[in-house]
Amino acid sequence: MTISSAAALPAARAPLSLILVLGGLAAFAPLSIDMYLPAFPAIAAELGVSAGQVQYTLAAYFLGMALGQAFHGPLADRFGRKPPLYAGLALYLLASIGCALAEGVAMLTALRLLQALGGCVCIVVPMAMVRDRFDPQTSARVLSRLMLVMGLAPMLAPLAGSAVLGLGGWRLVFWILAACGVAGLLASWLALPESLPAAQRRDTSPLKALRTYAGLLRDRRFLGHALATGLANAGMFAYIAASPFVLIELHGLSPQAYGLVFGANALGLVAAAQLNHRLLKQHDAGTLLQAALAVAAFAGAGLLAVALLTPAWPALALPGTLLGLFVFVASLGFVGANAAAGALAHQGHQAGSASALMGTLQFTLASASGAAVGLMNDGSACPMGLAMAVAGGLALLAYRRLARPVPS
Structure with a gap:
């Protein structure tokens, strides 16, 4: 390389x-x-x-x-x-x-x-x-x-x-x-x-480009990192697609209050990314990525649990949803940079193709997630919680099974 x-x-x-x-x-x-x-x-x-x-x-x-x-x-x-x-x-x-x-x-x-x-x-x-x-x-x-x-x-x-x-x-x-x-x-x-x-x-012809992409998809380390960030961001897209309905229609937030929640979650992501920058001085990127994916999976499961328990404990619904969304979104501040670095680590000779395939997978999974939330819409927060829980869980599974992280 x-x-x-x-x-x-x-x-x-x-x-x-x-x-x-x-x-x-x-x-x-x-x-x-x-x-x-x-x-x-x-x-x-x-x-x-x-x-x-x-x-x-x-x-x-x-x-x-x-x-x-x-x-x-x-x-x-x-x-x-x-x-x-x-x-x-x-x-x-x-x-x-x-x-x-x-x-x-x-x-x-x-x-x-x-x-x-x-x-x-x-x-x-x-x-x-x-x-x-x-x-x-x-x-x-x-x-x-x-x-x-x-x-x-x-x-x-x-x-x-x-x-x-x-x-x-x-x-x-x-x-x-x-x-x-x-x-x-x-x-x-x-x-x-x-x-x-x-x-x-x-010298990359269309046929060679297809062969390059096929080779990348057979590379377990690349695929594990690419699916980890793609699936995690699919959970993020489920949040973007469903949160206006969940927070404004179901929980009665005003559009202005929703904007503040959206901004606070984005601020959490940015702050987490900067904390990640500092922690990388002492910790391996793979260790931080695996921990962040575990947090995202846990937060997604928590959101689904809150949605399912809302009829029994309605007072828990809004604070539980806000907390779960903040933790999930903030965890992505550790996922994006570390997963991208891991996916490209051994692709120096074809970094452009590798980053392109990673982006294509990410937006394809994100679009599928948004469509799934719409198809599952039942007037509750369950579709959003389910999509985020599944995305977070699969992201962690893909990383652990394919990327073969160094044990911490």
Whole structure:
């Protein structure tokens, strides 16, 4: 396995500009998802469609995120990290402008798909760049720092979207996302050095790319880490999909109070990621990951228990749900960075493809989780609790059975 010369950089010397730019790029996905959510009613009213039709634009974005990463990964391994990044950001920029000018929901849906196909490069390339530059343990620490930048996006995006909606309507949201695309292109050009030397690039045809992905899926260590983070994030998506109904409709929270709960949970995730960065100085990333997955599984089981016991002990329902959600979401601050570092640890020669497949698995599982919550909807909190309990339990099982962690 060959690592570029930049890998000699210790964690203490990881440039702040690198962390800010890579973290900002990785924040494109949550920003593009969450910022326009408050505008759903306005979009439906202006385009003369139902709320369900507007939701297809979100589904199209997730589909693009799942599919697009599978293409960007091999390109990043063949041409280097920056050319695919430029191309993806350019497509994201043009699609964002198109969304701002869309005249119908079908056009908006198609453009959201293109926006995701371009923007998902901002997930693939930053992780590959971190793997190019740092060893696995240091990668986990650097990725924990990226979580600080990435974690601010889901906290601030809905609030920013609401403010923008009041200032200039829903189309202004997409003009701002287009401006973010311009900023991403400039920052990538000015502040990101190419991290994959020409000598280490791989001539990857579509057939070779498929063989690479097949080989990765046969790699127990990679698959164990990838499924661990993918399944854990599937639990997170179940929370995002179901918590508005559970907390607002069932437990009577106001939309403002729900926003505070959402922000507090996101803050817990960011704080956990920073604690993870500190603990990695004394503890192995695999040990921390296994502990965090156990906590997530326990929290998911607790949420299901609270939902089942609500008819008998209604006073327990809201505090138990809030506590379970906070613990589950916060535990993911330890999962993402450590699982990504573990998955990429032995994939230095194909880090782009490996990070792409990991992202594709993550968004596919997340979409399936959200769909399952909707199909199981019975007017209670049980579907959310069940989805999060199953996701957390399977994430821990996948890691323990496939990744073969070093015993603590």
